[in-house]
Amino acid sequence: MTHLQSLRDLGQSLWLDNITREILDDGTLQRYIAQYGITGLTSNPTIFDEAIGGSDAYDAGIGEKAAAGKRDAELFVELALEDLRRAADLFRPVYDATGGVDGWVSMELSPLLAADTDGSIEAAKRIQAQAGRDNLFVKIPGTPEGVRAIEESIFAGVPINVTLLFSTQQYLAAAEAYLRGIERRIEAGLDPVVGSVASLFVSRWDKASAQQLPEELHNRLGIAVGQQAYRAYRELLGSERWKKLAAAGARPQRLLWASTGTKDPKAPDTLYIEALAAPDTINTMPEKTLRAFADHGELRGAMDEAGGDSAATLDRIAAAGVDIDALAARLQREGADSFVKSWHQLMQRIADKAQSLAGGR
Numbered sequence: 001m002t003h004l005q006s007l008r009d010l011g012q013s014l015w016l017d018n019i020t021r022e023i024l025d026d027g028t029l030q031r032y033i034a035q036y037g038i039t040g041l042t043s044n045p046t047i048f049d050e051a052i053g054g055s056d057a058y059d060a061g062i063g064e065k066a067a068a069g070k071r072d073a074e075l076f077v078e079l080a081l082e083d084l085r086r087a088a089d090l091f092r093p094v095y096d097a098t099g100g101v102d103g104w105v106s107m108e109l110s111p112l113l114a115a116d117t118d119g120s121i122e123a124a125k126r127i128q129a130q131a132g133r134d135n136l137f138v139k140i141p142g143t144p145e146g147v148r149a150i151e152e153s154i155f156a157g158v159p160i161n162v163t164l165l166f167s168t169q170q171y172l173a174a175a176e177a178y179l180r181g182i183e184r185r186i187e188a189g190l191d192p193v194v195g196s197v198a199s200l201f202v203s204r205w206d207k208a209s210a211q212q213l214p215e216e217l218h219n220r221l222g223i224a225v226g227q228q229a230y231r232a233y234r235e236l237l238g239s240e241r242w243k244k245l246a247a248a249g250a251r252p253q254r255l256l257w258a259s260t261g262t263k264d265p266k267a268p269d270t271l272y273i274e275a276l277a278a279p280d281t282i283n284t285m286p287e288k289t290l291r292a293f294a295d296h297g298e299l300r301g302a303m304d305e306a307g308g309d310s311a312a313t314l315d316r317i318a319a320a321g322v323d324i325d326a327l328a329a330r331l332q333r334e335g336a337d338s339f340v341k342s343w344h345q346l347m348q349r350i351a352d353k354a355q356s357l358a359g360g361r
Helices: 003-010 021-025 028-036 045-053 059-067 072-097 117-131 144-155 168-187 203-212 221-237 240-247 271-275 287-296 310-319 324-360
Strands: 013-016 105-108 136-141 160-165 196-201 254-258 281-285
Touching (some): 003 013, 003 287, 013 028, 013 287, 021 072, 028 072, 028 287, 045 072, 045 324, 059 072, 059 324, 072 105, 072 324, 117 136, 117 144, 136 196, 136 324, 144 160, 144 168, 160 168, 160 324, 168 196, 168 221, 168 240, 196 203, 196 221, 203 221, 203 324, 221 254, 221 271, 221 310, 221 324, 271 281, 271 287, 281 287
Parallel strands (some): 013 281, 105 136, 136 160, 196 254, 254 281
């Protein structure tokens, strides 16, 4: 039994936090599916910026679309969806075998829409229709402005990956939006099955707090927040409100661990994978982390549904001077700003490549 198999046997889905045209073309993604049991993947503007800037695999597509008059976001969305459709087709057997529970890919909305609720709702519908794949999530940030867009998109039947969640409170706001969307569908006589995941970012907590904390508390905040969120997730699934929806045929919005690559070179490279092993969750891993756990990861047991020692750990971290609520809000803002920066870089990169390719013809 492989190390990754032990996580799957526990009931956790393993997804890839990456997509490039190269791993599609050279069969790497197919090998990850066959050898590692990967059952989904996520993407974001930063991933595509690095993918397009790091190779010439997209040049032909950029040249063709630019010659046809496509520019900026329109060109990028077509380019990204070409990759995501191919990935979605590779995961389609898993999607079918699990009845739509697993086997998903994700496409991020333009981060420029983060504060535009109505624009996000319309863009989510448009991307889902343009993708033409049942197993594609549209990613909407779980910001205060994003919460209504999440609810309205779920009500409209658009599968949503809620991104940029950092705290239990932010997770619960996203979960509440999902529940309201499903309740409204049931009231309207619509199908209650609409896929959704809630993505909690983990390692960024530890990078952001390291300078404020003594060494013995390094790399513990992200895991403690994850434990706290997992407790809230299990409590929600045990609630009467959820049981009523489940009885009507609804499915849970699954909790997904994001940002699970270790950023501290002094910490184990499988730190967050081992700590966040939990049934009914998803761990989306960078390729380096995936390969590391496949090689030498260890399953040390499942997460405690009651939160383990998270309360005591968070108390110690707060006593050391970290304002956890303020940091959660800051991390969400910084995450959104980072995606905006990557988006602008991506648009410029595509424009430069299009111009260069046109000049070479």
